[in-house]
Amino acid sequence: MVYLNGRWMPIEEASIPVLDRGFIFGDGVYEVVPVYGRKPFRLEGHLARLEASLKAIAIANPHTREEWRALVAEIIARQPFDNQGVYFQVTRGVARRDHAFPRNAKPTVFMMSNPLATPSAETYAKGVACVTAVDNRWLRCDIKSTSLLGNVLMRQFAAEHDALETVMFRDGMLTEASASNVLVVKDGVILSPPQGNLMLPGITLDAAIDLARAAGLPLTMRPISEAEVRGADELWLSSSTKEVLPITRLDGVPVGHGETAGRPGPMFARIRAAFDAAKAAL
Ligand SMILES: Cc1ncc(COP(=O)(O)O)c(C=O)c1O
Numbered sequence: 001m002v003y004l005n006g007r008w009m010p011i012e013e014a015s016i017p018v019l020d021r022g023f024i025f026g027d028g029v030y031e032v033v034p035v036y037g038r039k040p041f042r043l044e045g046h047l048a049r050l051e052a053s054l055k056a057i058a059i060a061n062p063h064t065r066e067e068w069r070a071l072v073a074e075i076i077a078r079q080p081f082d083n084q085g086v087y088f089q090v091t092r093g094v095a096r097r098d099h100a101f102p103r104n105a106k107p108t109v110f111m112m113s114n115p116l117a118t119p120s121a122e123t124y125a126k127g128v129a130c131v132t133a134v135d136n137r138w139l140r141c142d143i144k145s146t147s148l149l150g151n152v153l154m155r156q157f158a159a160e161h162d163a164l165e166t167v168m169f170r171d172g173m174l175t176e177a178s179a180s181n182v183l184v185v186k187d188g189v190i191l192s193p194p195q196g197n198l199m200l201p202g203i204t205l206d207a208a209i210d211l212a213r214a215a216g217l218p219l220t221m222r223p224i225s226e227a228e229v230r231g232a233d234e235l236w237l238s239s240s241t242k243e244v245l246p247i248t249r250l251d252g253v254p255v256g257h258g259e260t261a262g263r264p265g266p267m268f269a270r271i272r273a274a275f276d277a278a279k280a281a282l
Pocket of ligand 1: 032151179181202205238241
């Protein structure tokens with residue numbers, strides 16, 4: 001069952017008017033929350049980011065934090081499977097087509113939940129291939145907007161090159177990947193670009209940072225150059241559906257040095273263990 005504007009229904013019955021601004025302009029924001037054993041992972045972080053995204057584009061939040069929690073709990077309960085990816089989006093609503101905000105539109109709220117499609121054990125063991133590109137998206141990548149054309153083109157570029165993701169650089173500095181954040185390991189230190197308007201404040205990234213700190217792994221948030229990415233000991237992707245996933249080939253070149261070149265590294269093994277423990281403790 002999916003949720004649309006206050007009602008539960010089979011997805012086949014869910015429909016929205018063609019003048020919904022989400023359809024016409026991509027004028028909306030969204031969230032994806034991973035759920036393990038029917039327990040949402042880092043729900044408060046996702047709800048806080050939703051509130052921030054709505055505020056950034058001046059859509060009045062249609063629900064309180066308490067109501068969102070209840071809706072998420074209900075959609076989880078309504079699915080027959082335990083591990084889920086709960087997707088929800090809010091658009092500015094239905095109005096005559098004009099770029100400027102309509103006066104009286106009511107936000108459209110849609111939620112669905114699908115089986116959580118995390119990568120296979122083999123994928124975690126081997127790592128994944130990524131390609132690179134110049135980040136040509138807009139300058140508000142911190143908003144989790146449904147206007148995803150830039151990301152769609154980047155992800156398609158990866159798919160056409162037998163890669164999972166496109167890692168992006170803006171002015172020679174790492175931003176993020178098409179649908180994930182990127183972490184770098186060099187000389188035993190985990191590096192992450194500073195939060196700001198050039199990348200999404202990933203909830204999985206937050207979790208990885210907290211887990212690394214708790215495990216005593218050194219971590220620094222600072223600008224990271226393209227050369228540092230290409231010379232990294234390890235590269236990781238993070239996202240709600242990928243968790244933390246090692247990149248083992250970048251533009252066809254094995255990531256890392258020596259024995260672990262082209263293979264997941266020792267720091268990955270530690271963050272992965274911490275991540276698994278955090279999921280088990282939910
Ligand atoms: C562009 C982009 N960056 C980062 C992320 C990771 O965010 P999160 O860990 O909250 O899923 C996503 C997730 O879909 C994304 O689309």
